[in-house]
Amino acid sequence: MTMSGDKPFFRFHPGAYERGAFIESSKPCDVCAQRSVWLYAGVIYTIGQGPSVCARCIASGRLADHVDGHFSMHDADFEDDVSADLDAEVMQRTPGFATFNAFQWPVRRGKPFAYVGHGEEDSTWQNRDAAAAIRKLYADEYDEKLEGTTPYALVFKELDGRKHIAILDLD
Numbered sequence: 209m210t211m212s213g214d215k216p217f218f219r220f221h222p223g224a225y226e227r228g229a230f231i232e233s234s235k236p237c238d239v240c241a242q243r244s245v246w247l248y249a250g251v252i253y254t255i256g257q258g259p260s261v262c263a264r265c266i267a268s269g270r271l272a273d274h275v276d277g278h279f280s281m282h283d284a285d286f287e288d289d290v291s292a293d294l295d296a297e298v299m300q301r302t303p304g305f306a307t308f309n310a311f312q313w314p315v316r317r318g319k320p321f322a323y324v325g326h327g328e329e330d331s332t333w334q335n336r337d338a339a340a341a342i343r344k345l346y347a348d349e350y351d352e353k354l355e356g357t358t359p360y361a362l363v364f365k366e367l368d369g370r371k372h373i374a375i376l377d378l379d
């Protein structure tokens with residue numbers, strides 16, 4: 209197993225490792241029984257306790273085969289229709305992130321956006337496109353200029369483009 213194999217990239221949540229969605233661990237994964245290396249530290253929304261799962265098994269879909277019945281990595285629904293493949297990739301093969309509330313995952317022309325960051329994170333405000341998207345959200349929603357920062361937003365970007373959008377995540 210190569211290092212990159214142990215640490216797969218998640219295109220709909222590219223900052224997952226930096227954000228702490230995984231911790232380095234030698235604990236065995238409940239799904240593949242191998243050393244986790246990168247053990248998922250987030251929530252799996254399912255009936256009862258979700259398994260301890262490694263990054264490999266999330267990315268490959270082995271987790272989806274392992275869990276009986278419906279589960280999701282996110283407390284979210286898509287705001288618009290997406291294909292079954294993309295639905296499964298985002299909802300079951302992409303690590304989650306902390307939010308205050310359930311949210312509607314942005315979609316344009318059938319393509320889900322990729323998660324960039326939360327208003328609570330300094331890295332979001334250091335990202336000029338992300339900060340601009342939150343300021344635009346506040347201008348549109350509240351018809352006022354946002355002074356300083358706010359924790360109440362989630363930022364996404366087009367998977368293959370530069371467009372960033374923010375949505376409210378009120379506590």
Ligand SMILES: [Zn+2]
Nearest residue numbers: 237240262265
């Ligand atoms: Zn595993």
